Amino acid sequence: MGGIVSPGFRGRRGAEGGGVKLPPGQYLTEDFPVLTAGPTPRVPTDTWEFVVVTEAGEKHRWSWAELMALPSEQPTVDLHCVTKWSKLGTSWQGVSLDVLLDGVDTAADYVMVHSYGGYTTNLPFEDLRNGQAWIAYKFDGEDLHPEHGGPARLLVPHLYLWKSAKWVRGLRLTDEDEPGFWESAGYHDYGDPWREQRYQGD
Amino acid sequence: MARAAVSGGLNRRLTWHAARLAEVVEETPSARTLVFDVPDWPGHLPGQHVDVRLTAEDGYSTQRSYSIATPADGTRVALTVQRVDDGEVSPYLTETLVPGDVIELRGPVGGWFVWRAADPAPVLLIAGGSGIVPLMAMIRARREAGSRALFRLIYSVRTPEDRFYADELRTRARDDMGLDVGYVYTRQAPEGWPAAPRRLSVADVNNGGWPPDFQPSCFVCGPTAFVETVADILVALGHDPRRVKTERFGPTGS
Amino acid sequence: MDLFSDDYTDGNTLAGPLRELFTVDMTGAVGRCVHCGGEGPVAGMKVYAQAPGLVARCPSCQEVLMRLVRGPSDAWLDLRGTMSLRIPMPPE
Numbered sequence: 001m002g003g004i005v006s007p008g009f010r011g012r013r014g015a016e017g018g019g020v021k022l023p024p025g026q027y028l029t030e031d032f033p034v035l036t037a038g039p040t041p042r043v044p045t046d047t048w049e050f051v052v053v054t055e056a057g058e059k060h061r062w063s064w065a066e067l068m069a070l071p072s073e074q075p076t077v078d079l080h081c082v083t084k085w086s087k088l089g090t091s092w093q094g095v096s097l098d099v100l101l102d103g104v105d106t107a108a109d110y111v112m113v114h115s116y117g118g119y120t121t122n123l124p125f126e127d128l129r130n131g132q133a134w135i136a137y138k139f140d141g142e143d144l145h146p147e148h149g150g151p152a153r154l155l156v157p158h159l160y161l162w163k164s165a166k167w168v169r170g171l172r173l174t175d176e177d178e179p180g181f182w183e184s185a186g187y188h189d190y191g192d193p194w195r196e197q198r199y200q201g202d
Numbered sequence: 203m204a205r206a207a208v209s210g211g212l213n214r215r216l217t218w219h220a221a222r223l224a225e226v227v228e229e230t231p232s233a234r235t236l237v238f239d240v241p242d243w244p245g246h247l248p249g250q251h252v253d254v255r256l257t258a259e260d261g262y263s264t265q266r267s268y269s270i271a272t273p274a275d276g277t278r279v280a281l282t283v284q285r286v287d288d289g290e291v292s293p294y295l296t297e298t299l300v301p302g303d304v305i306e307l308r309g310p311v312g313g314w315f316v317w318r319a320a321d322p323a324p325v326l327l328i329a330g331g332s333g334i335v336p337l338m339a340m341i342r343a344r345r346e347a348g349s350r351a352l353f354r355l356i357y358s359v360r361t362p363e364d365r366f367y368a369d370e371l372r373t374r375a376r377d378d379m380g381l382d383v384g385y386v387y388t389r390q391a392p393e394g395w396p397a398a399p400r401r402l403s404v405a406d407v408n409n410g411g412w413p414p415d416f417q418p419s420c421f422v423c424g425p426t427a428f429v430e431t432v433a434d435i436l437v438a439l440g441h442d443p444r445r446v447k448t449e450r451f452g453p454t455g456s
Numbered sequence: 457m458d459l460f461s462d463d464y465t466d467g468n469t470l471a472g473p474l475r476e477l478f479t480v481d482m483t484g485a486v487g488r489c490v491h492c493g494g495e496g497p498v499a500g501m502k503v504y505a506q507a508p509g510l511v512a513r514c515p516s517c518q519e520v521l522m523r524l525v526r527g528p529s530d531a532w533l534d535l536r537g538t539m540s541l542r543i544p545m546p547p548e
Contacts, residue, residue: 003263004220008294009256009257009294035506036504037504037520038520040463083507118520185523185525186531187508199528199530267468311471311472313471313480314467314468314481314483315468452464
């Protein structure tokens, strides 16, 4: 596209990384921009549940209290949004998907993530395993604010942030890959920031 | 040129145009009108807007929509921009940009939130904050076209200092036959103002507007929450929702 | 579950992005919602623009009517939530 440069325009961006290596095309930000494709759901924790449905139709459910009773981790991760901001060293608390998927009998290759409010996103099942993904409920030591996906969101920091579904309510494990909300509207099926997989065909 | 101006620049492929800042008018301590010169500008209708694109040296680029503040005037395009403190684009437009600088514009766009001078129906304009901008273009176009359509403006604004176009509106309310201008102050009213600062109410719309059976065209522009409230009031008062046209610019506008 | 937000604009925001694709203004086009059957102008849709693309939702039922993603060399327009669009045409 290459527009005419506006003299002195920098945008609302931090320093150019200060030597930090960012994925291609990304800019550093200090604040935490709020992106949303719709109204913010307010989900009370007393009715919240997280449901994993296997390809055989088997359902595994966790209430909020059950989630809280599981061992949690406190990952510090970098976030990369497809709208080009990156935020480094963010602190979270949540339950590893390894813990949640431990007793789930499945040979599925793909996952469709579902959220309160109707959002969906898809990813390969193996991207949720081996310490790569969490159901996160605290950010910076505080309960996760609804605008950032609270009470709980998926956190898959090695992919663009649209894969880290806010207000997560469940996973559907499938044999076939199906496109989610943004994946069916032009965004890349996988979304690896380091390979700059923003749009279909990248 | 005349033909294009009538259609509001439609039926033409939409592309980015270089726009050179020609003139700056300070409107309030935090808002200014930027008059750009855009060669080949096809003309526009009051209420239409433009997309503005800014590009940094390293290729980073972002865009915003701004309403046009004046009726069509050759290659001149005037935007009034309110500085939003944590905004990304408005601080640049209100503080950094100087005459001679070039940005990119595309437009005019939007064919729904427009007033056409041939329409004789009474008009009710309700502005919240910088939502006055496209409505001011309508008021100015009315005068220019010699239209006798009855206009009423209700302008909700935080403080007297935040009013855009205050002097011009005072003059026009005096000189433009059939134009009424009323203010609602939400934070601080001028000395001697008959009402304490408060949000726009049903009574304000009822008293300062037109009865629904006059079938006025209603144009409401402002922050999202303001527009929602006013549109609900108008419909509750009996205005046909199809005659209530709204333009929202987000939680605060940026 | 409550849904809350005023973090949206309206279909007037779509005027520029849609004029890139269509030769006529689309903000006055009247759309019908697949989910609730509600009818209204594109200008009256609720638009969530702080997102990877533009998401237009039905002002009555909040369901998605339209999604528009603009990449560097393609645009994607998803209209599965819109049953039909009646588009005012300038006289020939």
